[in-house]
Amino acid sequence: MENSIKLNPTVKDGGSVAIGREPMRPTAKDGGSNGSGPVAALSSSLGGESVATGQESMRPTADPSAMLRAGLPMLQPSKVMSLKNRYPSVERRENLSSINFFHDYVEKNRPVVVPKALKHCRALSCWTDDYLHKVAGSRTVMLKQGLNEEGVGGLKTITSRLSDYLDSVALFETRLERNEVSAKDRPPYLHDLPLLSVLPDAAKDLDGFPSGYFPKWYRTDWPKFAQFFLGPSQSLTPLHFDCLLTHNLFFQVRGRKRFIILHHDQLPSCYRYQWRWCEVDAETPDYIRHPLYRDAQVQECIVEPGDMLYMPPGMLHHVRSLDCSISFNVDWHTRASAIQGVLALKRGMPLKNVYYNAVIALGQCTGQPAGRVLPWYRSYLNYVS
Numbered sequence: 001m002e003n004s005i006k007l008n009p010t011v012k013d014g015g016s017v018a019i020g021r022e023p024m025r026p027t028a029k030d031g032g033s034n035g036s037g038p039v040a041a042l043s044s045s046l047g048g049e050s051v052a053t054g055q056e057s058m059r060p061t062a063d064p065s066a067m068l069r070a071g072l073p074m075l076q077p078s079k080v081m082s083l084k085n086r087y088p089s090v091e092r093r094e095n096l097s098s099i100n101f102f103h104d105y106v107e108k109n110r111p112v113v114v115p116k117a118l119k120h121c122r123a124l125s126c127w128t129d130d131y132l133h134k135v136a137g138s139r140t141v142m143l144k145q146g147l148n149e150e151g152v153g154g155l156k157t158i159t160s161r162l163s164d165y166l167d168s169v170a171l172f173e174t175r176l177e178r179n180e181v182s183a184k185d186r187p188p189y190l191h192d193l194p195l196l197s198v199l200p201d202a203a204k205d206l207d208g209f210p211s212g213y214f215p216k217w218y219r220t221d222w223p224k225f226a227q228f229f230l231g232p233s234q235s236l237t238p239l240h241f242d243c244l245l246t247h248n249l250f251f252q253v254r255g256r257k258r259f260i261i262l263h264h265d266q267l268p269s270c271y272r273y274q275w276r277w278c279e280v281d282a283e284t285p286d287y288i289r290h291p292l293y294r295d296a297q298v299q300e301c302i303v304e305p306g307d308m309l310y311m312p313p314g315m316l317h318h319v320r321s322l323d324c325s326i327s328f329n330v331d332w333h334t335r336a337s338a339i340q341g342v343l344a345l346k347r348g349m350p351l352k353n354v355y356y357n358a359v360i361a362l363g364q365c366t367g368q369p370a371g372r373v374l375p376w377y378r379s380y381l382n383y384v385s
Contacts, residue, residue, distance in 0.1 A: 086283075087260060090301035090309070098212035101310070106247065106334070109312045111261060113301050117308035120208030123253055124306055127205065127326055129166050132230075136198055137163030143188035144384070147237055152277055157384055158188060162198065165190060169232045173324055176233065183234040191237065194381045195226035195328050202226070202328075213249055213308070217363070218332050221370040226328045227381065235321040239270060239278040241314050243353050244380070245341045246331035248311040252303040255325030260300045264314030269296040275348060282318035303327075313337050333357070335364045356380045 092113045093100075105112045118124055139162050146155040160168075168187045175181045195202050203209075203223045211219045218225060233255070241264060242248055250259075260282040262270065269292040271279035280286075280293045287294050302322070303309050311317060333341065341349070341357030349357075356377055363373035 087298040087300040090259070090261065090299045092301075098210070101213055105310055106312070109263070111299065111301075111312060111315060112310050113303060114213075114308040114310070115304070116306045117210055117213075118206075118251055118253065118306045121206045122208075123202070123205040127253055129170065132166060132199075133163050135201070137161065137166070139198060141165060141190055141198060142193060142384075144191045145188040147189055147191065147235070148184070149236065149238070149281055151238055151279065152274070155384075162190075165230075169230075169324060172232050186232045186234050188231075189235045189237075190228070190230040191235075192227045192229065192384075194224075195228040196223060197382075198228050198230075210308075213310075214330070214332055215334055217370055218330070221374065222330055222332075224371070224374055225332065225381070226330050229325070229327040229329075231321055231325060233321055233323050233325070235325065237317075237319040239280055239282050239316055239318040240276050241267070241316050242311075242331055243276050243350075243383075244331060244333075244357055245313045245337065245344055245349070246333055247313055247337060248309075248315070248329055248331055250303065250309040250311065250329040251327060252305055252307045252309075253326040253328070254305055255321060255323030256302055256304050257325055257327065258300065258302050258320045258322055259309060260298060260318040261311060262296055262298050262316040263312070264316065266296045266298075266316065267314075269293050270316060275350065278316065283320065313340070333360045333364070335361070338364055352383075 090111050090113050092115055093104075094115050096112070096114045101112075101114075104110070140159050141162050143158050143160060143165065144155060145158055146152060148154075165187070172181065172185070172187055176183070190198075199205070206223070209222075211222055214222055239260070239262075245264075267278075269280075271290050271292070273279060280290045282298070285293050301309065338357055338361035342354055342361055344357070345351065345354045359373055359376045362368070363370065
């Protein structure tokens with residue numbers, strides 16, 4: 001587990017919070033662009049070189065702070081440089097039925113993007129900054145600092161009120177538009193928190209959710225297994241695979257993300273460390289340091305608001321937020337993948353992870369409902385690996 005640093009989580013409305021002072025990721029509460037008042041800590045620590053992403057930087061064309069508050073897109077298409085794929089694209093299937101999903105993709109271990117999978121959910125329009133401030137602004141959330149281009153060696157966790165974090169993200173977007181900061185000055189990342197711990201009524205906003213994409217065992221209680229992501233543009237999760245070797249359904253609510261993905265059998269080409277992380281920078285690979293990656297079989301996709309991405313168990317993925325972004329995902333097992341997750345102990349899976357897989361395998365094999373198994377699994381949802 002990483003270090004947890006409490007940073008003024010009880011500050012009153014109108015105050016500010018210092019969300020970390022790691023050189024790569026300073027933040028502060030919005031208070032203008034001149035660095036005075038509440039943003040003094042931010043202004044004194046900004047700087048650094050631009051991030052190398054293999055593509056043009058995505059910059060908004062209007063006041064990002066106002067756009068975030070209104071829930072409007074962060075980018076104007078006419079001003080955005082087209083993204084040229086470095087790798088072959090993941091297949092896209094519109095109106096994919098749950099039967100065909102399981103037959104054509106789950107059973108065949110193939111990724112797929114399903115456009116507009118969330119089209120019936122009001123979350124697409126209502127999960128604005130104003131809404132988050134109103135319904136969850138006083139909640140304390142955990143942020144990850146140190147998810148960057150160099151890997152996760154310096155990963156730390158810090159805490160903040162959600163309102164203060166939203167303000168720091170809005171400020172960063174404003175200053176990025178004005179070229180006063182670089183992408184590497186982005187705030188920490190609200191990354192992989194239990195969805196219901198941030199938005200307890202999220203299921204109401206997701207009424208109409210396509211739960212048929214889950215096995216029956218999960219369909220009633222799927223919100224309890226969902227994990228929430230919120231962060232500024234250029235937020236990054238370096239190349240890795242999910243720690244329980246689960247199936248992964250990823251849903252994009254706001255903004256866009258670029259996924260670079262590889263099947264698990266490509267792991268020997270990716271220079272693994274700390275069991276599930278990889279040294280290779282999938283956006284700008286260094287073939288001198290990592291020559292085996294040159295022959296790796298790689299795909300990519302961009303998920304947009306409303307899209308769903310399916311990734312099979314163990315799929316490696318490198319994720320870059322192209323805009324200020326809100327997402328959630330659900331890691332889930334079939335009976336077969338849960339058993340394989342238990343057997344992964346022989347391949348080096350940490351014992352703690354094997355335990356969580358055993359809990360799910362036991363529930364599915366004995367017919368115990370997901371809600372009854374959840375108390376023994378819940379700690380995984382707050383697990384910082």
